[in-house]
Amino acid sequence: MAAYRPLDSHSVIDYLRATPSLADVLDLDAPMHAREVGDGNLNQVFIVENGTSDKSLVVKQALPYLRVAGESWPLTRERMRFETQALLKHNELAPGLVPQVYHYDEAMSLVVMENLSHLEVMRRPLVARKRFPHFADHISTFLARTLFFTSDFYLTGLEKKALQAQFINPHLCKIQEDFVFTNPFMDSPENRWNPLLNAEVQAVRRNSALKLALAEMKASYMTHAEALIHSDLHTGSIMANEETTKVIDPEFAFCGPMGFDIGAVLENLVLNYLSHFAHTPDVDTRKEYQAYLLGLIREIWTQFAAKFEALWLENNRGELMPAKYWDYPGGEEAFAEFRRRTLAHILRETAGHGGAKMLRRMMGIVSVWDITSIADLAQRAVAERLAIRIGSRWVMERNAIHSIDDLIGMVCEEAECTG
Template sequence: MSLYHPLNEQEAIAIAKSLPGFFDAHAELACREIGDGNLNLVFHITDPESGTSLIMKQALPYAKVVGESWPLSLDRARIESEALRKQEELAPGLVPKVYHYDGDLALTIMEDLSDHVIMRRGLMDGSRYPEFAAHISTFLANTLFYTSDLGLNQQEKKRLSGRFINPDLCKITEDLIFDDPYTESSNNNYEASIADCAAALREDNALHLEVARLRAKFLTQGQALLHGDLHTGSVFVTPGSTKAIDPEFAYFGPMGYDIGAVIANLLLNYAGHEHWSADERERAAHRAYLLDTVTSVWTLFESKFRALWDAHCVDRLFRQTRGYQDAYMQDLLRDTAGYAGCKMVRRIVGLAHVADIDAIPDATARERAQRMALRIGTDLIKNGRQVGTIGQVLQAVQEGV
């Protein structure tokens, strides 16, 4: 018989107290369920006396999105906890620490990051995170390099990939990102005002050809252990700290998918800032900051990844063949551009949107932002395989404005 059941707050407190060496035995713990109830229960447990706190995240056996509900494997809790531990090992300090994982309850107990804010929220408020590009590029370079055939013993990599076979969560991505936006689907969700754009997405065969290539890579190319859902809603920040959270979509896939997710979400905020800053100079400054950040994310990632390659590549042929690293980085940039485009498009016409754009109260400004995001996104998808530099990627943005 399965021991699994959704916890209530009293049970969560009892589990927290049983965690060795954490809370005082006599502490009066406070517990608040702070999840959105769609996929997981999230308990925030604190000892007001000592200030000690933790997060308990329990997977629910279903997903609810916009009223729909479908079953979802509890195994994703194991995948998330193992991904977090691997990421902490490879990129220390850039993910929440895992204190305990309970497979029966699909429960992960981890570091409380309440002093951080969700980056998407921060960007919408016009905040800047000067350390973000440095941090996220380290996270990307370290986790991608050291779980790939470049940085990990190639037989160990194969065994590790077996622990991250993630059919349920991959299916969400395959449907919502690499299929629905390009066809009539009941999952799609867009405003009537941009029905012409949605129709154009459905009819553009040249676009579909590129999406098909990117979909095929997502389905088959086990390059490295991805976070798998690295948007700005999955990043906790303070001015000096960055933490990538919620890697339940982790699986072995194409590296460009993770890098593209970061860039896409910076660009979605760019498109949304049509509205968020009324002051034109302030808006221009924020947008310049976002483009600088996109450039820095790639540039820093590339230099760190190349440095790891030069110092620690485990593969003789890849290490010694002149020009192979350059060709590899170019392919990676192209994948990054294409995936960034896919991630932008789905946030405008697909099931799940982003607040950067959806929360714009003025309908005209919102529509302008949506159209801009779609222009940039489709341009990145269609021209991704031609770009050679991050500057050319940003050109797609300028042209889409």
């Protein structure tokens, strides 16, 4: 294998021309044009297009620079490896819902993948009240398939441990352990919040019932290896248009609690919902879009649960439990009850992890664009106070959540919605 060298917009073309396995996706002998579109911190990202056809692809390469605090070159390369192996796994399990991987070069810390520039990262269009008619279907399929097929309900014990070993991802886990479950809820220099929320932030930090519940969610994240989770599945990790949905950036992937992924999707929709109190002053327009968002939340969970259970029934080869274990008079009902209890557990965890993530966006290292794009701090505080109340309830009252309506009900009760 060649040694590592960082590419530029010229050498990337030479690299691609010398990689014959890419001939299916790019005309390697035809004219090509490359432009760097990354944020230049950890990775560089090139979009490479054939001038003579509509063929194109993306080259993502880890950079050996120390531009971000606490980051180092071996970690950046490791991150690229986790992203690539998760992308390959997601392509296998949820084809069409993630960018295709065309080529991986470990020595070059480089992955060549599908160009998604016809799609938009979801945050901005959601703030612009755009609708995604297939999103609930697509994301529930992604969640059901990636989680079910990497769980002990599908895998054998040996297969699961091999997957777990492949995805032991300590440094990326630590980022979430610190910045989702810990630092936002105590004094830590990187925390940022709306100064109008001082009282609320201090109240969260001193709320023992909430802190205990958050500690339980962190224990779940650190120790419950239920399935291979994306582990950073906010709406900034989803690109979409009206027809297509693609989940990107899975470098945090490891075997963790399923509810963390579902909770990430749902809480980001709630934060977007709350942001419209500022972004959409017209009451009717706002209510209509907010009702759409709550409908999305309901649909995503309902479809996820139905698809997860259908996959289980159709692919019941895992060792938790083997089909034969339920082979007795009454066993079919017991297996149905086991599936029901499993989904009830995932819903409680969805609320707990989603609530923790909602809270950390209000008082941790980084908020979400839906909220930070509200220029007026008083208007922003309206949404943020509601997020703190809803997030706190999702975490603390998660064991009283028995249906998606219970979870949505907490949004409605706090936001006084009619939906």
